[in-house]
Amino acid sequence: SLIKFNxxxxxxxxxxxxxxxxxxxxxxxxxxxxxxxxxxxIHTTSSQRDLMEFxxxxxxxxxxxxxxxxxxxxxxxxxxxxTDLHKLWYILLKERNMLMTMEHECNEELETFPSPExxxxxxxxxxxxxxxxxxxxxAYHQLETGETGERPSRIxxxxxxxxxxxxxxxxxxxKTEADELVVKRVEKDTKAFxxxxxxxxTIARTRQRNxxxxxxxxxxxxxxxxxxxMLAEKFPDVEIDKLLEKDMCRGxxxxxxxx
Numbered sequence: 001s002l003i004k005f006n007x008x009x010x011x012x013x014x015x016x017x018x019x020x021x022x023x024x025x026x027x028x029x030x031x032x033x034x035x036x037x038x039x040x041x042i043h044t045t046s047s048q049r050d051l052m053e054f055x056x057x058x059x060x061x062x063x064x065x066x067x068x069x070x071x072x073x074x075x076x077x078x079x080x081x082x083t084d085l086h087k088l089w090y091i092l093l094k095e096r097n098m099l100m101t102m103e104h105e106c107n108e109e110l111e112t113f114p115s116p117e118x119x120x121x122x123x124x125x126x127x128x129x130x131x132x133x134x135x136x137x138x139a140y141h142q143l144e145t146g147e148t149g150e151r152p153s154r155i156x157x158x159x160x161x162x163x164x165x166x167x168x169x170x171x172x173x174x175k176t177e178a179d180e181l182v183v184k185r186v187e188k189d190t191k192a193f194x195x196x197x198x199x200x201x202t203i204a205r206t207r208q209r210n211x212x213x214x215x216x217x218x219x220x221x222x223x224x225x226x227x228x229x230m231l232a233e234k235f236p237d238v239e240i241d242k243l244l245e246k247d248m249c250r251g252x253x254x255x256x257x258x259x
Contacts, residue, residue, distance in 0.1 A: 053094070054101045066115040071124040077132040089129055096122045161190040212238050220249040 106113040141149030153167045212235045
């Protein structure tokens, strides 16, 4: 009973110290529990986290500008380990939540959000980090299995007849047995819609081709000695040789001869 009382007394002191956030020395642990002689002393630290972590530092409140660094680049992230990338992701996630909270609060109070470009920098950093992680996953899966490991996708026609790339996913219930509302496609309406859509696309392509041709003609009138190869690379859909045969490509002056 005395041993049980001593153990209970020790546990009471442990709970009391844990509640107060203090540290217990290793001598107390070894004296109360001899089996813990080779272990480190038990200690706890008081947590200082509160809702203020969702807000910016108070010294930045009311400022018109807050200095910040640039976004993380892919080359900088590629040299880091997976553990560092994992830690950095949660740091960026916490920073993004803080900035979004401050932006919302400023909008509610009709105040100016200082340095809004910080949100874009964090977003770019997170996108670059995610792309680097995906690169490593693809390289690992290609080495081990010969596949990318990405979620497979397939081209599927929707109700309107448009083709969309949809990523495949698992379903707990087969699609044929699912109680989902299936919108049936009317072939007559679909053909009429696709006909008008193709007509609009053709008109848009024709207008773009005419704009490119007119711009090339304007450049040739102003600069007769312009590099034809450069024009062909910039406007691949324009037949420059045929345009040179037209009078509209010639300016109202005699061009200077090449020296």
